[in-house]
Amino acid sequence: MKTKPIALVAAATLFGASAWQAEAADTFEIDQSHTNIVFLVNHLGYSNMVGEFQEFSGSFTFDPDDVTNNKVEMVIKTDSVDTDHQKRDDHLRSPDFFNTAEFPEMTFKSTAVEKTGKTTGRITGDLTILGVTKPVTMDVTFNKMAPHPIPSYNGVVVAGFSARAKVDRTEFGMKYAAGAIGNEMDLIIEVEGHKK
Amino acid sequence: MSNLLDPNNPLFFSAVVPLCAALAAAGLIRLLGGTDRGAGLAVVGAGIGFLVAYFLVFGAPTYPPRASTHKMPYLAVGGVLIGFALEALRPAPAVVRGAALAWIAVGILWLAESQLRRGGIVLPVTVTAGGLIAGWRLTRQDGQTLAAPLMILLATIGLSAIAFIATSASIAQTCAALAAALGGYMLWNWPKFRFPFGAAGVVGVGATAIFLGSQMALYTRANEWALAILLLVPFADLAFRRIGPGQGTVGNLVAPLVIGIACAIPAIAAVAVAHFMSSGGGSGY
Known part of the structure; x- marks a missing residue:
């Protein structure tokens, strides 16, 4: 599928680029091979341990003209x-x-998206861990949206974002060694999605 | 050697605090309740001692409870309250047994909620059956001896070790706290037996131990053969009846030791199986 170059350039100006008229509210499937869900948690004050979830799936809807149409849904395999x-x-x-x-x-599952800058935004959503659902807000930076340059991808449009959030695990009832093992986890999410 | 009285030592909250809290609570209940009701209710002190340690370690319970770890304090509190009510009302023994077994079944099925929601039947039913067998054996014990508390004590020590091997440190610590709380109650009862281990003991303490074992069977990597062997502990009375230590002062002194040895054999066997069948480990790393 072909996408107008001018539209892609405009999209790179992010959420709200008015020139993006090609197809509003496109849906993207998360590309597992180029997405990382990383967390950092303090270990007894000595260091911040790094962990990652290797299996997940999800999709997001990206409408550069109206960020309120944007949505994210992700399912992460805890195992x-x-x-x-x-x-x-x-x-x-x-x-x-x-x-x-x-x-x-x-x-x-996102519940609200707001624009905070030219290429930045804030996504609020419901995070469910251990069966407990709490609102979490992520700071998101839009990086790029363009057809994939490698020919074997057949020009699929790829959108990439970087997200950061802080999650207090004890709010979800994950209380073991609270304090000693950091209560607050830093989430680092680097995500690419392929347009469906 | 580490200082047990240092709050930074994990053993402080999983051994010293529950033991001392149970010792104090049992004595206070006996003092306030008198020689009859007070003595009957004193075993509730073990449940209270456990809860004191639990809340100090894990803080306020999560509400609403979703995960088995969230549900455990509610089950422990519920057991203490039901046990207290049964002991205060003193219904017919059959009613007490029925209430105890019903509480155990309801508690295990609540813990197994997520398994049941996903269509899992075999494991929840098996675990419930195991819990009911253990509960039934506890209800058959003479509440005027240390048989039932010793069974629960040795079983929870075994559970603690198996949980540790299965890399679930919090359950290991929780089981250790329950064992220590029982120890606090038992200090009042040896060498002279003072406080009966009746309905309040079975429901308020025994059921909690069964729930911890059930949680391990349902949601941890605890060796299932080890847990099955541990189910032999409440049958230990069948062995010590044959080698009864006799009556009188010497009998009172020796009987708990004989019962303890009879309970320790399957508990040690269970831990050994868990250790040798594990892929190596323990919670420490």
């Missing part, structure tokens, strides 16, 4: 937590933390 240490991963899968046998998935 795919990976901190590059088998025993620690097993512990994170236990009821002490993500309780993956009881809650195989955690989800995020």
